[in-house]
Amino acid sequence: xxxxxxxxxxxxxxxxxxxxxxxxxxxxxxxxxxxxxxxxxxxxxxxxxxxxxxxxxxxxxxxxxxx
Numbered sequence: 926x927x928x929x930x931x932x933x934x935x936x937x938x939x940x941x942x943x944x945x946x947x948x949x950x951x952x953x954x955x956x957x958x959x960x961x962x963x964x965x966x967x968x969x970x971x972x973x974x975x976x977x978x979x980x981x982x983x984x985x986x987x988x989x990x991x992x
Contacts, residue, residue, distance in 0.1 A: 933978050942982045942991035945971050949984075 927937070948968040956964065975982055980992040 938975055938978055938980060939991045941971050942975050945982055
């Protein structure tokens, strides 16, 4: 799945941040309660990866910067 390292690469964090931002698109779609709960857990775990590396995800739609 990935190459293990002592530090998570910036490119990986950027990709994870983009995936987290894409979770916003699920807000408008119909999902079961269970699937919605699982999606929220997944999003929170991915967001924690970014934040544990010292970054915050930028949700500003006008910005191209992930952090």
